[in-house]
Amino acid sequence: xxxxxxxxxxxxxxxxxxxxxxxxxxxxxxxxxxxxxxxxxxxxxxxxxxxxxxxxxxxxxxxxxxxxxxxxxxxxxxxxxxxxxxxxxxxxxxxxxxxxxxxxxxxxxxxxxxxxxxxxxxxxxxxxxxxxxxxxxxxxxxxxxxxxxxxx
Numbered sequence: 460x461x462x463x464x465x466x467x468x469x470x471x472x473x474x475x476x477x478x479x480x481x482x483x484x485x486x487x488x489x490x491x492x493x494x495x496x497x498x499x500x501x502x503x504x505x506x507x508x509x510x511x512x513x514x515x516x517x518x519x520x521x522x523x524x525x526x527x528x529x530x531x532x533x534x535x536x537x538x539x540x541x542x543x544x545x546x547x548x549x550x551x552x553x554x555x556x557x558x559x560x561x562x563x564x565x566x567x568x569x570x571x572x573x574x575x576x577x578x579x580x581x582x583x584x585x586x587x588x589x590x591x592x593x594x595x596x597x598x599x600x601x602x603x604x605x606x607x608x609x610x611x
Contacts, residue, residue, distance in 0.1 A: 502547030509540030
């Protein structure tokens with residue numbers, strides 16, 4: 460006769476390592492990976508926009524006086540560049556399952572959306588796309604952020 464009891468350390472439905480079960484990983488974890496990749500991508504895009512603003516003021520459609528916030532393009536360039544670096548860093552942290560990256564990702568995506576509203580007159584289509592991606596990232600991190608706890 461075979462013994463059908465499970466041992467305490469068994470991974471077959473038992474609770475290994477002291478009786479604590481990890482939550483099940485669901486299909487929604489894909490949204491977190493989406494948010495991670497989008498944060499990195501938006502960070503790179505923001506950094507590129509920042510470099511363009513730093514090196515070529517004449518590239519944009521309007522003068523600095525026609526922007527929502529009347530700053531010169533050098534200032535906008537530094538804002539976009541630094542924001543891009545922080546966004547990409549949060550995306551990398553999120554990809555490896557860091558909780559701080561989820562919080563920072565939400566806050567920085569909100570800041571990115573606000574900055575892009577201020578930059579809307581200079582680069583309307585680009586800013587609209589960035590705002591849309593920021594909103595999707597915020598949604599993915601707030602609604603499905605806890606899904607990655609099963610892995611880490």
